[in-house]
Amino acid sequence: MLFLxxxxxxxSLTEENYIKSVYSLSQATGEVIxxxxxxKLQVKPPTVNSMMKKLALKKWVVYAPYKGIKVTxxxxxxxxxxxxxxxLAELFLVNVMKLGWEEVHDIAEQLEHVESNRFYDRIDEMLxxxxxxxxxxxxxxxxxxxxxxxxxxxxxxxxxxxxxxVAVADDKKSFLDHLNDKGLKIGEKVLVKRKEAxxxxxxxxxxxxxxxxxxxxxxxxxxxxx
Amino acid sequence: MLFLxxxxxxxSLTEENYIKSVYSLSQATGEVIxxxxxxKLQVKPPTVNSMMKKLALKKWVVYAPYKGIKVTxxxxxxxxxxxxxxxLAELFLVNVMKLGWEEVHDIAEQLEHVESNRFYDRIDEMLxxxxxxxxxxxxxxxxxxxxxxxxxxxxxxxxxxxxxxVAVADDKKSFLDHLNDKGLKIGEKVLVKRKEAxxxxxxxxxxxxxxxxxxxxxxxxxxxxx
DNA sequence: TTAAAATGTTAGACGTATCTAACAAATTAA
DNA sequence: TTAATTTGTTAGATACGTCTAACATTTTAA
Numbered sequence: 001m002l003f004l005x006x007x008x009x010x011x012s013l014t015e016e017n018y019i020k021s022v023y024s025l026s027q028a029t030g031e032v033i034x035x036x037x038x039x040k041l042q043v044k045p046p047t048v049n050s051m052m053k054k055l056a057l058k059k060w061v062v063y064a065p066y067k068g069i070k071v072t073x074x075x076x077x078x079x080x081x082x083x084x085x086x087x088l089a090e091l092f093l094v095n096v097m098k099l100g101w102e103e104v105h106d107i108a109e110q111l112e113h114v115e116s117n118r119f120y121d122r123i124d125e126m127l128x129x130x131x132x133x134x135x136x137x138x139x140x141x142x143x144x145x146x147x148x149x150x151x152x153x154x155x156x157x158x159x160x161x162x163x164x165x166v167a168v169a170d171d172k173k174s175f176l177d178h179l180n181d182k183g184l185k186i187g188e189k190v191l192v193k194r195k196e197a198x199x200x201x202x203x204x205x206x207x208x209x210x211x212x213x214x215x216x217x218x219x220x221x222x223x224x225x226x
Numbered sequence: 227m228l229f230l231x232x233x234x235x236x237x238s239l240t241e242e243n244y245i246k247s248v249y250s251l252s253q254a255t256g257e258v259i260x261x262x263x264x265x266k267l268q269v270k271p272p273t274v275n276s277m278m279k280k281l282a283l284k285k286w287v288v289y290a291p292y293k294g295i296k297v298t299x300x301x302x303x304x305x306x307x308x309x310x311x312x313x314l315a316e317l318f319l320v321n322v323m324k325l326g327w328e329e330v331h332d333i334a335e336q337l338e339h340v341e342s343n344r345f346y347d348r349i350d351e352m353l354x355x356x357x358x359x360x361x362x363x364x365x366x367x368x369x370x371x372x373x374x375x376x377x378x379x380x381x382x383x384x385x386x387x388x389x390x391x392v393a394v395a396d397d398k399k400s401f402l403d404h405l406n407d408k409g410l411k412i413g414e415k416v417l418v419k420r421k422e423a424x425x426x427x428x429x430x431x432x433x434x435x436x437x438x439x440x441x442x443x444x445x446x447x448x449x450x451x452x
Numbered sequence: 453t454t455a456a457a458a459t460g461t462t463a464g465a466c467g468t469a470t471c472t473a474a475c476a477a478a479t480t481a482a
Numbered sequence: 483t484t485a486a487t488t489t490g491t492t493a494g495a496t497a498c499g500t501c502t503a504a505c506a507t508t509t510t511a512a
Contacts, residue, residue, distance in 0.1 A: 044502080
């Protein structure tokens with residue numbers, strides 16, 4: 001007789017990594033294709049193919065041959081739970097352990113798989129139930145609720161729309177100094193005048209009707225909402 | 227063409243767990259037998275057998291059929307590095323994260339496999355380069371050096387030898403209260419008069435020439451040295 | 453609109469870590 | 483000292499996560 005391990009809702013470390021990637025890569029268009037996943041996870045397409053069959057059986061994704069992969073509600077819940085742990089870990093490493101924000105990702109990638117609610121609840125508590133991680137990404141709560149889903153990096157905002165700067169996804173002094181030079185700060189409203197296809201730079205008009213240009217590199221580190 | 231992963235000194239998570247157990251179980255007699263390991267690691271003997279062949283190939287252990295398993299210097303170094311991470315993690319969970327010492331073991335069991343020197347160096351630093359974990363176990367330094375290798379639980383001390391109490395491996399109030407009742411405290415010297423084979427209890431003679439008996443359960447939580 | 457290119461799937465293999473069943477050696481006890 | 487018991491090993495199987503090679507479908511471009 002043979003009893004399956006992991007018959008409960010849990011996923012193996014590998015499955016956790018897959019659903020996390022499926023979720024984030026499908027955020028933009030609602031689905032993700034095999035080759036994209038393979039690239040992200042550094043495996044070959046057949047590996048993704050067989051894992052998707054497995055996750056489809058678990059009802060974490062919807063997957064039909066030659067069609068894109070979609071996350072189910074169940075899969076979304078899994079993904080958000082891992083993303084929550086990842087982002088809490090990152091913030092903990094930066095705020096409590098005083099590691100640099102550029103070096104915490106790989107460690108958080110490992111910590112996110114630690115199986116212990118106590119551990120994460122304490123981190124959450126020590127951090128004061130934070131809503132955003134050090135990169136400005138929102139942290140889902142225990143129920144997978146994300147506060148303010150609508151934040152997007154400035155480079156993804158539409159042209160001719162006025163947006164409000166709500167956070168920056170970089171807390172290095174040089175970056176913040178640069179924003180000050182441009183006269184940009186949190187709370188400020190700006191009109192996205194033009195996005196250059198060639199180099200991804202963005203032309204803004206500030207409240208004071210001053211036109212200014214920022215590079216793609218800077219734009220993607222400024223989080224805005226409409 | 228096939229390139230082996232882990233051709234360097236690193237071990238898989240599984241190998242790490244095996245060498246750690248081999249090391250600790252062989253501490254007392256210098257070696258450990260297959261069935262003991264199987265019990266500790268919750269696997270069947272053939273699994274241990276094949277893993278020992280593998281670790282012998284890596285020169286982490288010395289292993290001949292039907293003979294006990296011995297750790298090599300290389301294996302010891304591996305084991306100590308994992309034990310160091312485990313004990314640092316435990317102390318961090320208790321001192322910094324304020325978790326109870328009875329609940330940190332399972333979390334530390336997971337954290338010990340986190341691959342990041344930065345992470346452990348910061349923990350070490352935050353804790354002030356501690357020498358002992360919350361259970362009184364010594365923490366090896368980065369080079370595997372253990373301060374005071376000679377501490378043993380009282381129940382392992384020889385009869386008719388005077389030993390000094392140097393630490394307790396339990397910080398629960400009820401336990402410490404019990405020691406106070408018996409008049410035992412850290413720094414105290416006691417003579418091990420007799421160890422009862424039947425129930426493992428130990429009869430001591432204190433400095434004040436008072437004879438007292440402590441149970442096995444208590445004796446194994448008192449750390450002494452000659 | 454059809455041929456070429458890109459993308460996806462199937463089949464079969466492999467290494468890791470595990471198991472059970474059968475057998476072998478060592479230890480213990482009669 | 484030999485038989486019983488305990489302990490250890492071998493052989494062969496399985497699940498997982500991965501691969502390559504061959505084939506299938508879809509998309510793109512001529």
